[in-house]
Amino acid sequence: MGSRLSTMLKDAALTAFVAAALGIFIVGFRTVDVGSRTGLSFDYQFADLAVAVVTIFVGRLGLSAAAAGLRWPVVALGVAMIAVGASPLKLPSGFLHWFVALGGVLLVIRGIWPWARGTAAAAAGTPAGLVLGRAGAKWFGWLLLAAAVLLPFTPAADQRTMDLAVLILTYVMLGWGLNIVVGLAGLLDLGYVAFYAVGAYAYALLSTQHGLGFWTVLPLAGMMAALFGIVLGFPVLRLRGDYLAIVTLGFGEIIRLVLLNWVDFTNGPAGIGSIPGPTLFGAVFAETPPPGKQSVSEMLGITFDGNHRLIFLYYIILLLALITNLFTQRMRRLPVGRAWEALREDETACRALGINPTNTKLTAFAIGAMFAGFAGSFFAAKQRFISPESFAFIESAIILAIVVLGGMGSQIGVVLAAVLLIGLPEWFRELGNYRMLAFGLAMVLIMVFRPRGLIADRQPSVRLHPAGSGGGP
Amino acid sequence: MSEPLIEIEHLTMRFGGLLAVDDVSFAARSREITAIIGPNGAGKTTVFNCITGFYKPTIGRLTLSDGEREYLLERMLGHEIGQRAKVARTFQNIRLFSGMTVLENLLVAQHNKLMRASGWSIFGLLGLSRFTRAEEAAIALARAWLERIDLLADADRPAGELPYGAQRRLEIARAMCTEPRLLCLDEPAAGLNPRESAELNQLLESIRDVDGTGVLLIEHDMSVVMNISNHIVVLDYGRKIAEGAPAEIQSNPAVIRAYLGTDEEGLDG
Numbered sequence: 001m002g003s004r005l006s007t008m009l010k011d012a013a014l015t016a017f018v019a020a021a022l023g024i025f026i027v028g029f030r031t032v033d034v035g036s037r038t039g040l041s042f043d044y045q046f047a048d049l050a051v052a053v054v055t056i057f058v059g060r061l062g063l064s065a066a067a068a069g070l071r072w073p074v075v076a077l078g079v080a081m082i083a084v085g086a087s088p089l090k091l092p093s094g095f096l097h098w099f100v101a102l103g104g105v106l107l108v109i110r111g112i113w114p115w116a117r118g119t120a121a122a123a124a125g126t127p128a129g130l131v132l133g134r135a136g137a138k139w140f141g142w143l144l145l146a147a148a149v150l151l152p153f154t155p156a157a158d159q160r161t162m163d164l165a166v167l168i169l170t171y172v173m174l175g176w177g178l179n180i181v182v183g184l185a186g187l188l189d190l191g192y193v194a195f196y197a198v199g200a201y202a203y204a205l206l207s208t209q210h211g212l213g214f215w216t217v218l219p220l221a222g223m224m225a226a227l228f229g230i231v232l233g234f235p236v237l238r239l240r241g242d243y244l245a246i247v248t249l250g251f252g253e254i255i256r257l258v259l260l261n262w263v264d265f266t267n268g269p270a271g272i273g274s275i276p277g278p279t280l281f282g283a284v285f286a287e288t289p290p291p292g293k294q295s296v297s298e299m300l301g302i303t304f305d306g307n308h309r310l311i312f313l314y315y316i317i318l319l320l321a322l323i324t325n326l327f328t329q330r331m332r333r334l335p336v337g338r339a340w341e342a343l344r345e346d347e348t349a350c351r352a353l354g355i356n357p358t359n360t361k362l363t364a365f366a367i368g369a370m371f372a373g374f375a376g377s378f379f380a381a382k383q384r385f386i387s388p389e390s391f392a393f394i395e396s397a398i399i400l401a402i403v404v405l406g407g408m409g410s411q412i413g414v415v416l417a418a419v420l421l422i423g424l425p426e427w428f429r430e431l432g433n434y435r436m437l438a439f440g441l442a443m444v445l446i447m448v449f450r451p452r453g454l455i456a457d458r459q460p461s462v463r464l465h466p467a468g469s470g471g472g473p
Numbered sequence: 474m475s476e477p478l479i480e481i482e483h484l485t486m487r488f489g490g491l492l493a494v495d496d497v498s499f500a501a502r503s504r505e506i507t508a509i510i511g512p513n514g515a516g517k518t519t520v521f522n523c524i525t526g527f528y529k530p531t532i533g534r535l536t537l538s539d540g541e542r543e544y545l546l547e548r549m550l551g552h553e554i555g556q557r558a559k560v561a562r563t564f565q566n567i568r569l570f571s572g573m574t575v576l577e578n579l580l581v582a583q584h585n586k587l588m589r590a591s592g593w594s595i596f597g598l599l600g601l602s603r604f605t606r607a608e609e610a611a612i613a614l615a616r617a618w619l620e621r622i623d624l625l626a627d628a629d630r631p632a633g634e635l636p637y638g639a640q641r642r643l644e645i646a647r648a649m650c651t652e653p654r655l656l657c658l659d660e661p662a663a664g665l666n667p668r669e670s671a672e673l674n675q676l677l678e679s680i681r682d683v684d685g686t687g688v689l690l691i692e693h694d695m696s697v698v699m700n701i702s703n704h705i706v707v708l709d710y711g712r713k714i715a716e717g718a719p720a721e722i723q724s725n726p727a728v729i730r731a732y733l734g735t736d737e738e739g740l741d742g
Binding site: 327331334335336338339341345346348349350351353354357458460461463464465 | 551552554556570574619625628
């Protein structure tokens, strides 16, 4: 025991020394701009460094202890770190509070991980565990929905939260749309944002130039995006895997470049501004409605509040996202949905069974594009200004990351991943420069612990034996 | 003797300089099991791939007739052969939809029928009874097949989790769920133990006698081929070297030479 402890201590001390040696230049010194005359000068942050090194020492000690199977000491150490991180104790910077607390959380997880996994596996093996798991997954979805519907009425619903909620829901909807293409049909589409752009520009142009309203354009934008999906999909869908990914990536960029360069039509890089927002039974959300229009506050006889518009937008995107979800769930249980999944599993076998692969892929591509079109016109109506910059490749990458991290084909997984991927960077805003570091860490952790996505198990689209009644081991 | 179900005339398949199938002609009938045998690399699977549309034959005509219409298979697209001419096949290396359940595999096989019933998804989305009835019928057909291949209890398990022999049976059942006129089986007994291949014999005989489907069979396991085939075609180096009933093939000197690489005298002496 004694020799083991001393080995651990030595190991932790070595790690701390390496961290200190590396950190002395990265964290220890900081250049400060002290004005034009004197130029740059040094600032010393040795206190920061000391806290970080001590944290690393304790963390490494905890990790070795966990590897040696000492569960409770590790948990105690982790809890202590969380307590220090969360305490009002004045550490040199806000980031260090996070750093220490996060380290503690990781340590606690590491400590109970083997035990938790063993227990969970044992519980999932029993029939009761299976039933509970399935029921839990079902109720979890309903709980999330209830929380989403009630969110605007909770005290937490300030402008910042609602803005973030609208943003997250937009990505949830995009994720659900792309899930049809990538998760179900297995077509790796790296240019999904192109259809989002088509929807956004369809609404922006039709509303600013032809005076059409949001609710009129919404189906048109969806159809337009679906049409683009078919036109783009037709030549490329005979490609598979990586090749398809590259070509869709190219198409996504082509659409963006067209929007950027066709100045007469799209106003180029300057974008399109003053796009009207969505109306509620013809009434607009504004303190002073434009001539000939009624404002919602007048119509309902309530006092004007800038938040009403945001809440209205929130419910629109919630509704649109739910429609996307219901539609997808329904399609999955139809022959075409099963053909999508079969195509993902084995295209050759599908062909041998008389399934037309091109048509089946095209429907997936077009339907996915349609939902991106809906989301795009919502985005234009919400932002009231769009430019090609909003539709860069990084958007496609984020949406794809949501689908992949959520677990391909899982609807709830997309929600969780969207909350994580869109929400985390916003919540971590107070971390300043370390925001993306925390974000990257979260991604790495997901990929380490859930390599097939947050929710990886697939629910059958149809059952012969009712759930939980046994049916095979 | 009934009219042939499929007639293969002068089938030739050339890959660059390699002549994989060289002027092969034979016919297969409904309610009969026609086996194609031959040493490795004889071109058996290439014949299958031509029949099922995975390859376009260099020369040759493949006529499938259902008594009323004739389908020229060499002119049809891959999926049309399954959809319209109703030729189903299995693969040498099993190609199930392994992430989907056993039942779902059998429903995907009934795709075209269900697609029509679901009004290309529109009736299905609306939940019209026309579609729900069709789906119930499809599940009933799948259930009947699961009973025949003894996998009813495993219906809701992912197909990839099944043991090897069960996957082989499921692949045959999946092909049969397309309600084919001609079933092409590429080495269905490969990797099966003697008990499983005896069960396979029974299954194939029931497909021939009960369902009345024509079966085209590539197989190396002679206990399967000689027991259940009505007609055997022997290929070697892409050429047809013999054709006939099992007893004739067993005593055919050309066949023995092809398999053992020497003539009878050389073997005896």
